[in-house]
Amino acid sequence: MRVNAETKIETRWRILEAAEQLFASGGYEASTTRDIADAAGIANGTLFNYFPNKEAILASLVAGVAAGIHADFENRSPEDGSFEEVLFAFVAAGLRRLKPWRKHLPVLLETLLNPLTLAPAEDAVAMRRSHLETVARLARQHGVGDLPAVALQLYWTLYIGVLMFWAQDSSPKQEDTLGLLDTSLAMFTGWLQAEKHSTTHKKKGGA
Amino acid sequence: MPPTLDELMRALPEVEPAEAESLGKPLAAASLWPVPVGRWRRLRLLGTLQAKIGAAYLFYWIRGWFKNVEHRERLLAETHWRTAVSLLDSMSYLRGAVMKIGQTLANFPDIVPRAVVETLEQLHYDAPPLHWSLLREMVHHELGDDPENVFASFDKQAFAAASLGQVHRARLKTGEEVAVKIQYPGIARTIREDFRNFFLLLLPGRLNKDWQSTKDQFDDLRARLERETDYSVEAAVQEKVRALFREDDGIVVPRVYPRYSTSRVLTMDYLDGVHIDEFLARTPSQEERNEFARKIVRAWARILYAGRLSYADMHPGNFLFLPDGRLGVIDFGFMVAHTDDEWRDLHKVDRAMTTGRREDLIAAIKEWGYLTDSPEDADRLRLHEAFAEWCWLTHSRGRSFDFGDEADFRRGIDLFLEMIRKRYSRARPCTPAIARMNFGVRALLYRLKANIDPRPISEEEVKATGWDRSDYA
Numbered sequence: 001m002r003v004n005a006e007t008k009i010e011t012r013w014r015i016l017e018a019a020e021q022l023f024a025s026g027g028y029e030a031s032t033t034r035d036i037a038d039a040a041g042i043a044n045g046t047l048f049n050y051f052p053n054k055e056a057i058l059a060s061l062v063a064g065v066a067a068g069i070h071a072d073f074e075n076r077s078p079e080d081g082s083f084e085e086v087l088f089a090f091v092a093a094g095l096r097r098l099k100p101w102r103k104h105l106p107v108l109l110e111t112l113l114n115p116l117t118l119a120p121a122e123d124a125v126a127m128r129r130s131h132l133e134t135v136a137r138l139a140r141q142h143g144v145g146d147l148p149a150v151a152l153q154l155y156w157t158l159y160i161g162v163l164m165f166w167a168q169d170s171s172p173k174q175e176d177t178l179g180l181l182d183t184s185l186a187m188f189t190g191w192l193q194a195e196k197h198s199t200t201h202k203k204k205g206g207a
Numbered sequence: 208m209p210p211t212l213d214e215l216m217r218a219l220p221e222v223e224p225a226e227a228e229s230l231g232k233p234l235a236a237a238s239l240w241p242v243p244v245g246r247w248r249r250l251r252l253l254g255t256l257q258a259k260i261g262a263a264y265l266f267y268w269i270r271g272w273f274k275n276v277e278h279r280e281r282l283l284a285e286t287h288w289r290t291a292v293s294l295l296d297s298m299s300y301l302r303g304a305v306m307k308i309g310q311t312l313a314n315f316p317d318i319v320p321r322a323v324v325e326t327l328e329q330l331h332y333d334a335p336p337l338h339w340s341l342l343r344e345m346v347h348h349e350l351g352d353d354p355e356n357v358f359a360s361f362d363k364q365a366f367a368a369a370s371l372g373q374v375h376r377a378r379l380k381t382g383e384e385v386a387v388k389i390q391y392p393g394i395a396r397t398i399r400e401d402f403r404n405f406f407l408l409l410l411p412g413r414l415n416k417d418w419q420s421t422k423d424q425f426d427d428l429r430a431r432l433e434r435e436t437d438y439s440v441e442a443a444v445q446e447k448v449r450a451l452f453r454e455d456d457g458i459v460v461p462r463v464y465p466r467y468s469t470s471r472v473l474t475m476d477y478l479d480g481v482h483i484d485e486f487l488a489r490t491p492s493q494e495e496r497n498e499f500a501r502k503i504v505r506a507w508a509r510i511l512y513a514g515r516l517s518y519a520d521m522h523p524g525n526f527l528f529l530p531d532g533r534l535g536v537i538d539f540g541f542m543v544a545h546t547d548d549e550w551r552d553l554h555k556v557d558r559a560m561t562t563g564r565r566e567d568l569i570a571a572i573k574e575w576g577y578l579t580d581s582p583e584d585a586d587r588l589r590l591h592e593a594f595a596e597w598c599w600l601t602h603s604r605g606r607s608f609d610f611g612d613e614a615d616f617r618r619g620i621d622l623f624l625e626m627i628r629k630r631y632s633r634a635r636p637c638t639p640a641i642a643r644m645n646f647g648v649r650a651l652l653y654r655l656k657a658n659i660d661p662r663p664i665s666e667e668e669v670k671a672t673g674w675d676r677s678d679y680a
Contacts, residue, residue: 081338081339081340082338084338085338085339085340086340088338088340088341088344089340089343092340092343092344096347171393172470172471173348173349174348175345175348175392175393175471176392176393178341178344178345178348178392178393179391179392179393182337182341182392
């Protein structure tokens with residue numbers, strides 16, 4: 001039987017919906033791909049036509065949430081304040097959205113979102129791209145200019161570090177994560193300034 | 208060939224003029240720094256601070272050998288200024304408990320040079336702010352929504368900052384003007400880290416025979432400061448203290464709004480008053496100053512006698528001079544509730560001070576300081592007696608006293624410093640808090656140059672205790 005595009009989208013959606021419910025009720029670790037397939041009403045083998053493994057399903061779910069964050073942020077009126085402050089607001093808005101997924105994040109962070117992963121899943125790539133695009137746009141809007149690739153890589157490393165800390169943060173209402181985020185972003189923007197200064201200096205020196 | 212004096216002079220390090228000339232720079236820079244949490248990083252910072260101050264004075268001393276007197280005075284002023292700037296710089300960065308110590312120092316205008324005091328005083332009102340995005344998250348975490356949704360209006364700019372939080376003006380949807388105090392995230396741990404660091408710095412003193420007592424007092428202070436990080440505890444104390452005052456006292460404690468308060472956020476009435484410097488800058492008359500001084504004494508006595516609490520945060524930043532003549536008392540984070548044992552001892556001190564009988568006083572001091580009749584305790588007893596007299600006599604002698612008398616104020620400071628120098632720290636654990644309170648009251652009255660008789664106030668207020676002073680004779 002030929003499976004048309006519409007059926008494909010629908011099946012994919014059913015898998016994600018079943019997985020979301022199972023992860024929420026029984027937890028990520030306890031749910032198997034077989035459980036997900038059963039709940040979605042498909043054969044176990046069929047599931048692998050859509051997702052190579054359970055992590056990819058989780059990544060897809062989280063990517064859906066993350067897409068919402070960017071939409072939230074795009075629709076907001078332009079923020080006043082420094083680049084650091086706006087960046088803080090952006091990441092903090094993301095944490096609010098991702099809160100139901102907080103405890104499941106380490107699985108993704110250790111595999112798909114790890115900055116050192118060589119072949120990340122499609123959803124993870126998309127999530128990272130759209131997140132970094134927003135960061136780059138905010139940098140341009142706040143007079144920081146175009147962020148070089150190395151700056152984005154550094155930012156991503158810090159961001160993943162904050163997420164990892166957050167996933168295991170046992171302080172009241174995870175307030176320590178806010179402190180860490182503040183420190184990380186101060187470090188990042190401080191590095192950007194130092195970079196900019198040394199580049200300008202070098203240019204001047206060379207002229 | 209040996210270097211000439213001029214060459215030696217030039218070789219001594221100088222603080223960059225730009226660094227020393229303005230406080231704006233360290234304050235602005237400090238606002239960008241988060242609260243440092245790592246233990247070793249903080250310890251290193253403390254070490255650096257001491258090194259900076261030590262070096263500043265050492266250089267002054269060495270340079271002074273080669274300078275004429277007039278020039279030396281100028282140099283001394285510069286050295287004080289640099290020290291003040293580096294102190295403020297480091298303390299703003301460390302916030303938390305270190306700032307508390309800075310605030311205590313600011314109460315002693317005469318032990319530390321004027322420039323240092325003026326700089327330290329900024330800690331009461333002008334600690335560096337945290338940015339809006341971070342604060343918004345804190346409010347969202349604590350009150351469940353963004354400040355702009357919780358309140359009818361919310362001022363993004365903090366109007367005051369304290370050691371543990373910063374304060375924003377806002378209006379409730381029901382119309383009340385409020386002050387919202389928001390705590391820096393992670394400050395509780397900052398304080399624990401600070402105390403571990405201080406403890407390490409104290410360790411060389413562990414062979415001293417007062418060590419156990421020092422350690423107990425230290426642990427007590429640590430426990431209290433840790434409790435202070437919980438605003439819900441502060442809110443409960445504030446409501447208790449508020450209930451102690453009536454309208455005709457002319458003393459006002461802001462009302463707490465529990466719906467908008469948590470362990471990290473404290474919402475209370477906004478008081479439209481000025482701090483002591485601004486009040487004094489208007490050159491108020493002696494009577495105006497005396498009137499505020501009486502209210503300060505009354506607030507202190509009411510809180511102690513009726514509330515059985517010591518107000519250990521008795522520093523200028525916590526008193527507001529309202530335009531209608533009322534005194535506003537704010538910030539109840541650091542209150543010491545007295546145990547029954549302590550209360551019995553305080554009663555004995557009160558008896559001794561009221562009767563003026565020396566044997567009563569000696570007995571009370573011995574009990575308070577765990578002192579014996581052995582000759583080695585004789586010097587301790589002498590010092591404690593003199594200090595107790597300095598603390599309490601002005602309150603019980605029954606005639607006007609010139610609290611602006613610099614020599615008398617200086618005497619109290621000298622006695623206190625002598626005790627510290629001799630490491631006479633054996634006493635009830637609540638002693639540092641009581642010392643803070645006593646110094647705080649005296650320092651405020653000194654600044655006001657008050658000339659009042661506190662006895663009628665204390666006679667009136669002591670009635671709340673049920674102690675019968677007529678019975679003392």
